[in-house]
Amino acid sequence: MAISIDNIQKTLDTKDIYLKFPEIAPTTYTVRKIQLSPCKVGCPIDTDVKAYLGLIAVGKFEKALEVVKSDNPLPGICGRICVHPCETECNRNEIDQSLAICSLKRFLADYELKKGRAKHKPIKSIKKEKIAIIGSGPAGLTAANDLIRLGYKVTVFEELPVAGGMLYTGIPEYRLPRNIIKTEIKAIKELGVKIKTNAKIKSLNKLQKQGYNAIFLAIGAHKGLKLGIPGEDEFEGFLDCITFLRAVNLKKKVKIGKKVIVIGGGNAAIDSARTALRLGSDVHIVYRRSRKEMPANEWEIEEAEKEGVKIHYLASPIKILGEKGKVVAVECIKNKLGPPDASGRRRPVPIKRSGFKIEVNTIIPAISQQPDISFLPKDHGLEISKWNSFVVDEETLATNIPGIFAGGDCVTGPKTVIEAIAAGHNAAKSIDRCLQGKPLKEKTKLYERVEYEIVIEPKERKERIPMRELSLNRRKNFKEVELGLTKKMAIEEAERCLRCGLCAECSECTPDCDKRLVALSIPGDTSGMLLRVPIDHSKFPLNGSPLQGKLSWADVKEVPVIMEPITAKVISDLCRGCGDCEEVCEYSAPKLQACGELNRTTCGEISRTTCGEPTSRTKQENGVKICSIEESLCKGCGVCASICPSGAITMNYFSDTMINSLSMKSAAETKIVAFVCNWAYPMTQDFETFNSIPLIRVMCSGRITPDFILKAFMHGADGVVGIGCSEGKCHYINGNETAEKNFEKARNILYTLGIEPNRVKLERLSPDEPEKFKEVIGFFIKNIKKKVK
Amino acid sequence: MATEIKEALQDIIKRTKAYNCIECGKCSSVCPISLLNEACLPRITVNKALFGAPEVLLKNELLWSCLSCSLCYERCEFDVKFHEFIRDLRIEAYKIGQQGIYAHNGAMQSVMKMMTSPNLKQNRLTWLSKDLKTHDKGEFLYFVGCLPYFDAFFTDLELDTLNIAKSTIKILNHLGIEPVLMPDERCCGHDLLWTGDVENFKKLAQHNIEAIKRTEAKKIITSCPEGYYTLKEEYPKYVGKLGIEVIHISQLLSEKLSELEFQKPITDNRKLITYQDPCRLGRFSEIYEEPRKVITAIDGIELREMERNRKSAICCGTCGWMGCGTYSKQIQIARLKEAENTGADLLITSCPKCMIHFKCAQSDKDVDKKAKINIQDLTTLVANSLKERR
Structure with missing residues (x-):
């Protein structure tokens, strides 16, 4: 991928992008990746945190939101209420304070809400299920969301x-305003x-x-669980947290008394308490362990206390007392902490004769849900x-x-929003596999979780930008408490990101590869591809299988077509495991896998005394490796194929066999063979052939191998012309330079074989100059014809 | 069709003595490929030929992965010529449209096939300089082989394969021989034969035999073991007797050692050298000692043998420009490390292909530091050590 220096300076620090071959290709940069960042590893849905943080830092908010949305359909919601395990994992924790990743996500959602967005077009259902x-x-x-896109x-x-x-x-409105939920749904x-x-x-x-x-x-x-203590079913004044919160959130009339006790220590308990507070009650929380064991988020507990909720730690209700059919008090007992239980938290042990009473009108149990x-x-x-x-x-x-x-x-059982989203993704994947008749179990996790080792020292210590909040005296209602970040704050906060693992994975450098390449062909017609079109990959199945579709243009009515994703393939017999592909792929599709290590056994020596086949064929990690391509990650851009030094990677629809068969036909029929780089190819209908000479499309001029040229001559061609992109415009890495080298090799060989080397020509053209294209090819053909005469 | 294949297979089994196999597995235990790729076991392949369906066998992976290095034959106590067995199977497979996976996208195969054309006017001797004395007719013919094509193709490996040809002529001149070089020499066809394309091999052989006869030479000298073996052993089998003696340059040199005048070394430090036995010269032709005799005759050189030498030497990792993948690389790197471990500064081989393959392996960016030993052809070493005459 050729990257302009401008882009690099604008988007990324130079430490992520470096010159791979400074002497050979001083304008071609390579993006360096080391490891997955801890934030991504910490997130149940593998959100590309680093990518959107990096994009916020340079003010590309829309692109950043796109990155967020590619993993998460509910950014505004998660930006407010996610428990953000990413922040817990953040390497900056060890330096000063973790990045405010959650707030930055919210900032993006708010940004879009404020700016407005174009209405989505409904996705055409292409599957009958x-x-x-x-x-x-x-x-x-x-x-x-996932399944409709499939x-x-x-x-x-x-x-x-x-x-x-x-x-x-x-979830109460003051944490998550209803309009946010409505907008995202x-x-x-x-x-x-x-x-x-x-x-x-x-x-x-x-x-x-x-x-x-x-x-x-x-x-x-x-379903809220009952406390299971005497008096629970006898008196009026009970409201489990789920019923209570639901009633409040659905704007139904809720009767609670002047003094409310919430029993439990999870987020639902805190939500109930803060909600009851806003309805005007005096609120107490009774929790059986100490604050340290409380499962609710620390920041939520803090806010509740700030707002005036009183929390009784190490206390359990043991009996409900009532009068005239109504609750009047709860009898509690004090606990001390015993040895840890199955959950790993220390078990509360009641202290004898420590009972005390709390007068109360309403009890909200929030102990757990089913x-x-x-x-x-x-x-x-x-x-x-x-x-x-x-x-x-x-x-x-x-x-x-x-x-x-x-x-x-x-x-x-009750868990977090982000875990539910992960389950949603997982379910969609399984349902798709189930309906497509594939085995359900196959690598669903694309990444291996790894221990993170490299921590980059920041230039300076700097604590995170604090979230703006509603002042305490203005919280007697359901207005949102957290107010979000301003643009300036967001950029300043995002700049704190250490970008662990180097490359920000923002894909800014690869604008053309956002889309997945798909080849269209007519069913039953094996003559090759009709068109190569980029299709938004989110709309396309990720498993690389072909789709039926219809195509219409001009006065031609709907023609049935097969859409097949173009993906890279590895001929394992040729792969030498150099790892160049792994290094250049933006999507981590090529993976080097260990294969056998040369392993001499005692039988390896020629001797007549020992026999038997070698016994220890161990696979060793450090041995020479072989590349394989994860199809669901491959976007078909072809960068790996363009740099593969041994020609082991090919793209389907650009395979050597296909190109050679087209060239053979052309050589026999028209005596001129023209190979044209896909990216230099003027994509208009009148450019299928030129003067009846078929223009054979190749992925990159660098992939016009010496053998393509030799085979053309072997099959009777008088001349071979190759068209590549103009200087500095190669879509891949070193395409032009490789093409020069390959053509030089072919010319050398042809000369030795007694064929004039100037029958082979390499031209560089831009796709938006169809006139020049015609002129150059025309001139070449004329020259060759003159020679033959 | 199926019966034809069966008959052909029976014939191959007979010819290569595959029926002798007692399934001891010694072949698999030494096969460099099967040590890496469990799918490729010579013993299993022979077993399949004897008891399985031949159609399946012709599509077997090992058919094209085999290096034909003949290490297994060396080991076999029952005389099963596995390398020839594989070669003949390849010929049958090729007939039904099967093919190996060619390295360099098949460019080398294309060059060889293009050379079968009768009306070729090659520019294959443009490198001959005035100081190299040759003749159009004479007693000694130097069969240059593919060197000019290697030179044209492997431009990025810093090989200078033509240096082998220049050195050979320099040595011959030193011995008072002004060899005949054929401007219309063709590829010997070794690689076509070993990749199953026997038809095109025969065409090349025919061309060469006719051209050789026109030179009226009495002796053919080659600097390439593959050319040597093919001209000497295969041409008579497939096309007919040459009636001319074929010798490898190392044989000629060891015979005429006394006529060679070497320079006196500049320093007292002995140069440590190790030697790679090419399969076609070593196990195929049993020329083990001649190159060693030549190397040790040079003043100031000490020969250090690799752990696996002579009959046990390991192949350079690929053959016939086929499937040069990660297994090949592993074999090459391991062999290069073995060379380095001898403590030698220089690895000498007498086959241009060994040199190409090893140098290519060294050009990989992640190559082990212990595999970086310098490599030179035997002819280059000798030519550089000769005393300038007159």
Whole structure:
């Protein structure tokens, strides 16, 4: 990929990009990557954190948002309420303070909200299968977003009157304003996902009979657990946190008393407490362990305390006291911490005779939640755990019934939004594999998680930019507390990123490779490709299989075509494991894998006393390696093929066999063979041939091998012309230089064989100069014809 | 079709004594390829030929991966000529459209095929300078081989393969021989034969035999072991008797050692040299001692043998310009390290292809530092050590 120096200086620090061959190609840069960054490794959905941080730092907010959205359909939501494990992993923690990654994501979503965006075009469904998703929470929405992009028909069923699941009913407005949820769901709907609210599902069987080929259960965990202490069912004044938050969030009338006790220490407890506070009550939290063990996010606890919530640590309710049918007090007992339990936290041990009473009007238990599976008929047949959750295969999310998948809180119990999104991605992948008749289990994880070693020292210590917040006295309502970052703050914060692993992976240097290359051909016609077009890769299946499609142009009505992604292939017999491909690929598609190490056994020596085949054929990590290409990551740009020194990598549709057969035909029929680089090729209809000489397209002029030229002459050509991109315009690395070398080799050989070397010519042209193109080829043909006479 | 293949196979089994195989597996235990690639085992291949379906065998991976280095034959106690067995299978496979995967996109095969054209006017002797004395007719013919083509093609390896030809003539001149060089010499066809293309091999052989006869030479000297073996052993088998003696330059040199005058070394330090036995010269022709005799005759040189030498020497990793992949590289690097481990400063080989393959392996950017030993052809070493006459 040729990268202009301007671009580099604008976007990246020079430490990431370096001159690989300063003497040979002083304008060609190589991007250096070392390891995955810890933020990416920490994120359950492998978000390219470094990439969008890098782009924010240079003010490219739209591109940054694109990066975020490629992994996450809910950036505004995650930007507010994600528990951000990325920040925990951030290397900067060890220096001063981690990057404010979450806030920066929110900044991007806010930026778009403020600026407005064009309405999405609905995605055409190219697959006949229908998919039902039950539940419109983060898992369901993510799966819907992925599956609609794969071309399926997707319907989401939501029992409640609003979409969003726990996002809407569980998370209070002051943390996550409703318009944010609505906007992000709207974007998914625009793509063509149908979301039916007030649609309670009664039977999965019925759904299947209605023609849904796959079902994804993403119903969350919406049933609050009871305390299980005396008096609980006797008196009025109980409201479990889920019912309470749901009622408040759906703007229903909620009666709570003057004094409220929330029991529990998770995020739901804090949310309930802060919500009750906003409804005007005096709020206490009773938690059985100490603050250290409290599962709620530290920053949430802090805010609650700031706002006036009183927290009683190391206390458990043991009895509810009531009068006239109403709750009046809770009897509690004090605890001390004993040895750790199964969760690893220290177990609370009641202290004898330490009981105390708290007077109270309303009790909100927030101890834990389970999935509410009461909607299923008794004979549903799904395997259910003792926690009322669905039992699934951890890797594929498949339930025991084929075609039914489950993921998110309804499998794991209450967890985080980002984990639900990860489950949604995973479910979509599995459903796609299931419907395409592929085995469910196959590398679903593209990256190996690695221990991170390299930490780059920043130039200076600098703490993160603090989030702006609503002042305490203005919080007596449901207005959002966190106010987001300004542009200036966002840039300043993003600049703190250390860009661990060097390259920011922002893809700024490869604008043409954002899209996946697809070859179009007519079914049944084996003569080759019709067109090579870039297609947005998000719309295309990632598994590299061909698609049926239709094409229409001018007065030609819809012609059926096959769309096949162009991907790199490795001829393993030729690969020498040099690793150049791994280094140049922006998408980590080529991977070097260890193969056998030369391993002499005692039998390796010629002697007549020992025999037998070698016994220890160990595969060793440090041995010579061989390249393989992960098809789902390959975008078909061809940079690896252009630099492969042994010619082991070829692109389908540009294979040597295909090019040689075209050249053989051309040599025999027209006596002139013309190879034209794809990127130098004027993409107009009248350029399929020139003066009836077929223009044979090659991936890069550097891939016009000496053998192409020799074979052309062997099959009777009088002349061979190659057209490459103009100077400095090679799409790949060193294409022009390699072409020069190859042509020189061919000329040398031809001369030795007694064929005039000037029958071979290499020209450089730009695709937007069709006139010059005609002139140059015309001149060459004329010259050759003169010679033959 | 199937019966034809079966008959051909029976014939090959007979000719190469594959029926002798007792499945001891000694072949697989020494095969450099099968040590790396478990899919390629000579024993299994022979077993398949004896008891399996020939159609499947002709599509076997080992068919094209075999280096034909003949290390297995050396080891076999029952005289199974596995290298010839593979070669003949390749010929059958080629007939039904099967092919190996060619390195350099097949450019070398193209050059060889183009040389079968009868009306070729090659420019193959343009490198001859005035100080190199040759004749159009005479007793000694120097068969140059593919060197001019290697020189044209391998421009980025800093090889100077033509130096081998120049050195050979220089040595011959030193011995008072002014050899005949043929401007219409063709490729000897070795690589076509070993990649299964026997038809084109025969065409090249025919051209060469006729051209050689026109020179009225009595002796053919080659500087390439493949040319030597092909002219001497294969031409009579496939095209008919040459009636002319074929000798490798190392044989001639060891015979005429007393006539060679070497320079006195400038320093007392002995130069340490190790020697790579090319398969076609060593195991194929059993010329082990002649090159060594020549090397040790040069003043100030000490020969240090690699751990695996002579009959046990390891191949340079690829043959017939086929499938030069990661396994080849591993064999090459391992061999180069073995050379380096002798403590020698220079690796001498007497085959231009060994040199090309080793130098190519050294040009890989991630190559082991211990594989960086300098490489030179035997002729270059000798020519550089000769005393200028007159």
